[in-house]
Amino acid sequence: MNGVCFWQKFIPTFEPDTLFMENRHYSPLYRIMHWLIAICFLLLLFTIFLRLTWLNKFHVADIIQQYLSETDQTLTREQQILLAKKIRKPMWQWHIYLGYALTGLYAIRLALPLFGHMKFSNPFQKGISLKAKFQFWTYLVFYACTAISLVTGLIIELGPKNLKEPMEEIHILSIYYLLAYIVLHFGGVLLAEFTERKGILSEIVSGKKKP
16 A cells, blocks of 8 residues: 555546646646756757767867968877867866756656656556557656666766766767657647647746637
């Protein structure tokens, strides 16, 4: 009994007909957590984009090489890449700071169900539609992948050096699930906005349904 009661703090039960009621209310706490987590993810994605494009170490090294050739100066390729890494380091520090912030928000998100807020939906609930099950599993898989990203990121920064390389190989894969989730999430919200959940966008922003 105690185990059941404990898990009920995390996972609510629903009546099938009320799962997606139009009067579902997004509390201020829900909206604040939603947008803080979303902003962290989008900024993290932006730092990854910069690292892979304009501030890619090889791209920056090529710019350095072009400048040196125009001024009759020389550096080895290794020195150029090292300098390129130093140039992009201040930007990448923001990726690390955002990772710490997201870790804190993630811990708060996991703790909130203990206090009756933002409970996780149960994909094993009887009587729910395939659509609802897909949504619930998508969220759970996303949170599991986020946990892996955060743990590997913390090990890279704070863990033993011999684990850095294997953790980086796992951590790099984060971009794939993140992009997939963003596409699914935005697609699902837009679909709901123009079908059975009109006004959901204004609800998640202001808490009030658009008239």
